[in-house]
């Protein structure tokens with residue numbers, strides 16, 4: 001399908017690997033020029049080169065912490081008026097909520113709520129003025145269903161979701177959409193990092209922790225960053241202009257609900 005966004009520009013935050021990279025690759029395949037981002041220069045340059053070779057689009061690699069004002073300024077300097085913004089960031093580590101203190105709570109809220117809001121503030125008026133904009137926030141299935149040890153992540157992302165619900169309605173008549181993608185379990189470094197913690201807690205091998213994690217999913221497999229990215233690219237397409245303010249769960253059936 002032609003997504004109708006060839007020649008558009010996108011900032012894809014936190015995209016040197018994992019879900020962000022999946023989104024960047026899918027947008028590049030649709031002909032979108034990219035700014036990609038991460039903190040590790042070597043990995044980011046490698047990803048940028050991989051995307052250029054695969055798609056031929058222009059890819060700028062911005063080494064920056066997206067959670068800082070300087071990092072955001074660097075991203076916007078590379079692409080001051082993006083047509084598309086994909087908000088992504090690392091997530092807080094697994095931790096019992098009793099171990100959190102004020103500083104770590106504020107850090108988590110800054111990463112997963114404040115940062116995407118700040119970026120939206122900086123791009124949305126130009127999108128509205130040109131009558132085209134697509135914003136996708138990568139949140140988590142944990143917005144709908146608690147995940148042990150990720151209470152901070154869940155709370156911050158739920159806050160973002162509620163915040164964006166109003167913002168989305170305010171720009172819908174300008175052909176600017178804002179949607180959230182909620183990953184269940186996707187095969188990335190972050191997911192694999194969690195198996196070590198789970199294995200230690202249950203006194204089992206990492207392979208066993210992985211098998212148990214997979215067996216909970218009706219699809220009996222983890223999602224791939226490529227399929228996540230294709231969904232993101234569709235939401236950024238001309239065909240998705242009537243979808244806004246939505247929370248789209250990609251979880252292989254894991255969230256057990258009829259609606």
Ligand SMILES: NC(=O)c1ccc[n+]([C@@H]2O[C@H](COP(=O)([O-])OP(=O)(O)OC[C@H]3O[C@@H](n4cnc5c(N)ncnc54)[C@H](OP(=O)(O)O)[C@@H]3O)[C@@H](O)[C@H]2O)c1
Pocket residue numbers: 013014015016017018019020037038039040041043064065066067088089090091092138139140141142153182183184185186187188189190191
């Ligand atoms: N994978 C899943 O199943 C799953 C499920 C639910 C929610 N999520 C959420 O989805 C998001 C992406 O997860 P993932 O699995 O793709 O993680 P990942 O494989 O660990 O990739 C994270 C990416 O973000 C970059 N990054 C991290 N912190 C950054 C920062 N401060 N500034 C700029 N870039 C940064 C990393 O590069 P550098 O480290 O080099 O900066 C890397 O490119 C996370 O918020 C995660 O909590 C994932």
